[in-house]
Amino acid sequence: MTDKCIITQDDRNTFLLQVRDVAHTARIGQALGKQCCPGDVLLLSGDLGAGKTTVTQSIAVGMEVSPDQYVTSPSFALMHEYRGRLPLYHMDFYRLAGEDDVEGAGLLEYIGGSGVAVIEWADRMGSLCPQNRLEIKITCTGETERLYTFIPYGASWLKRISCLFTEEFSD
Ligand SMILES: Nc1ncnc2c1ncn2[C@@H]1O[C@H](COP(=O)(O)OP(=O)(O)OP(=O)(O)O)[C@@H](O)[C@H]1O
Numbered sequence: 001m002t003d004k005c006i007i008t009q010d011d012r013n014t015f016l017l018q019v020r021d022v023a024h025t026a027r028i029g030q031a032l033g034k035q036c037c038p039g040d041v042l043l044l045s046g047d048l049g050a051g052k053t054t055v056t057q058s059i060a061v062g063m064e065v066s067p068d069q070y071v072t073s074p075s076f077a078l079m080h081e082y083r084g085r086l087p088l089y090h091m092d093f094y095r096l097a098g099e100d101d102v103e104g105a106g107l108l109e110y111i112g113g114s115g116v117a118v119i120e121w122a123d124r125m126g127s128l129c130p131q132n133r134l135e136i137k138i139t140c141t142g143e144t145e146r147l148y149t150f151i152p153y154g155a156s157w158l159k160r161i162s163c164l165f166t167e168e169f170s171d
Pocket residue numbers: 019020021022023025046047048049050051052053054055073075120143144145146
């Protein structure tokens with residue numbers, strides 16, 4: 001592995017980033033968290049242990065969630081709420097079977113409102129996925145290496161991810 005991360009834009013809407021270790025994940029997460037705006041929805045996918053909760057902890061730092069509000073996996077509670085410069089709604093749909101369960105869990109009202117929703121195992125949402133969203137797929141490529149695939153949907157996320165790739169993620 002070289003010191004530089006691999007960074008490519010596959011096509012107009014797919015951005016790839018090779019992350020080296022947890023510290024690198026932390027930088028990426030914080031940069032994302034700084035960019036978050038009211039109503040944002042970030043959908044995280046990847047195998048068990050890929051690092052969805054870990055990157056959410058750094059998104060929270062970037063959103064100025066204080067360290068005393070420690071971000072932990074919401075897989076049992078389905079959602080944890082944190083207060084930063086915006087509300088952060090961290091959800092985990094692993095235990096839900098599909099769209100009907102997601103709807104029945106009563107969490108849709110937190111998505112796309114005045115806070116930021118970060119959702120693990122968001123594939124369970126199916127057609128309930130909002131139109132404007134940032135999809136982040138995390139693939140394990142080594143003990144601490146992870147391939148991040150960013151797919152922004154909507155002009156706002158496309159612009160922000162393009163800027164992050166040009167200005168923040170490139171070292
Ligand atoms: N580059 C990395 N980025 C994130 N986590 C990493 C990295 N390298 C190693 N890890 C480790 O991988 C683990 C990721 O666990 P985490 O709970 O974040 O995964 P998850 O995707 O949320 O899993 P689950 O599907 O069970 O919710 C942690 O123990 C973390 O320290």
